[in-house]
Amino acid sequence: MLGCMKEIAARLALRSLAVSCLLAWACGARAQVASAAPDGKSLYAACVVCHQPNAGGSPDGIIPSLAGQRRDYLIAQLGAFGARERRAPGMDVVAAHTTFRDHDRMRTLAGYLAALPPNPDPVRGPAESVAAGASVYRGRCALCHGAQGHGGGRDVPVLACQHYPYLRRQLDVLPAVHGKLAPRTLGTATQTLSPEFKDALAAYIAHLCPEHP
Numbered sequence: 001m002l003g004c005m006k007e008i009a010a011r012l013a014l015r016s017l018a019v020s021c022l023l024a025w026a027c028g029a030r031a032q033v034a035s036a037a038p039d040g041k042s043l044y045a046a047c048v049v050c051h052q053p054n055a056g057g058s059p060d061g062i063i064p065s066l067a068g069q070r071r072d073y074l075i076a077q078l079g080a081f082g083a084r085e086r087r088a089p090g091m092d093v094v095a096a097h098t099t100f101r102d103h104d105r106m107r108t109l110a111g112y113l114a115a116l117p118p119n120p121d122p123v124r125g126p127a128e129s130v131a132a133g134a135s136v137y138r139g140r141c142a143l144c145h146g147a148q149g150h151g152g153g154r155d156v157p158v159l160a161c162q163h164y165p166y167l168r169r170q171l172d173v174l175p176a177v178h179g180k181l182a183p184r185t186l187g188t189a190t191q192t193l194s195p196e197f198k199d200a201l202a203a204y205i206a207h208l209c210p211e212h213p
């Protein structure tokens with residue numbers, strides 16, 4: 001702060017007491033701003049290039065939407081990326097940042113993303129296979145993820161309005177995604193689904209997002 005005051009005072013070539021007081025206030029405020037905890041929007045700036053400004057994911061649906069996702073699920077995922085328990089080519093670079101090891105920052109970032117409106121127009125996948133995916137979803141997934149894909153509890157993620165290409169990838173690694181959380185039978189059941197059936201399931205989930213006029 002003293003450095004800041006000297007710098008400005010020298011530049012202005014002013015020495016009066018009134019000016020010193022003003023400078024002390026201005027530089028104090030400046031120091032305070034610099035040390036204040038960053039808000040969610042500024043923490044999110046590092047993510048915009050891939051997840052897009054509205055956090056709706058990439059237009060081609062390869063990079064997932066984060067907008068409107070459950071806060072606790074997001075906190076858990078950010079922590080997992082930071083600890084290298086969850087790995088992905090795009091995320092590995094950004095997860096090296098200290099934000100991914102700072103619990104307060106992760107909470108702030110997750111709270112910001114959870115409050116954003118979900119992507120109204122995700123990549124929905126093949127409409128013709130939607131019907132085939134419905135029975136599997138209702139029978140095996142709705143219990144936890146909700147009939148409309150809105151998630152459940154504090155940390156069961158929202159699936160509705162997520163992009164088809166990302167969901168389809170996740171379905172290939174579903175037992176690993178669920179870890180110990182889901183019953184083992186679910187893991188085996190989804191592992192044995194044919195690729196065509198996984199296409200149908202992902203399309204059904206992506207179509208749970210209400211169509212906009």
Ligand code: HEC
Pocket residue numbers: 043044046047048049050051062063064065066069074077078087088089090091094109169
């Ligand atoms: C270089 C591109 C890139 C950048 C930058 C990036 N991400 Fe990602 N992110 C990805 C990709 C790709 C995935 C999908 C990973 C997978 O397939 O498992 C992803 C997945 C995620 C997920 C998991 C979503 C889910 O539904 O499970 C979260 C959470 C996330 N990113 C948060 C962030 C945050 C927060 C930032 C900024 C601090 C960020 N990402 C920056 C590419 C990126």
Ligand code: HEC
Pocket residue numbers: 064073076136137140141142143144145155156157158159162167170171177178179181182183186190201
């Ligand atoms: C017993 C509850 C339960 C059931 C049943 C269940 N899930 Fe999940 N699912 C979860 C939880 C909890 C997570 C978060 C896992 C984590 O923390 O990593 C999750 C995560 C996911 C994800 C990752 C979301 C993302 O954004 O990357 C997908 C996709 C998913 N589940 C799809 C399914 C599908 C499809 C079914 C039915 C075949 C299903 N789940 C059944 C509890 C369940």
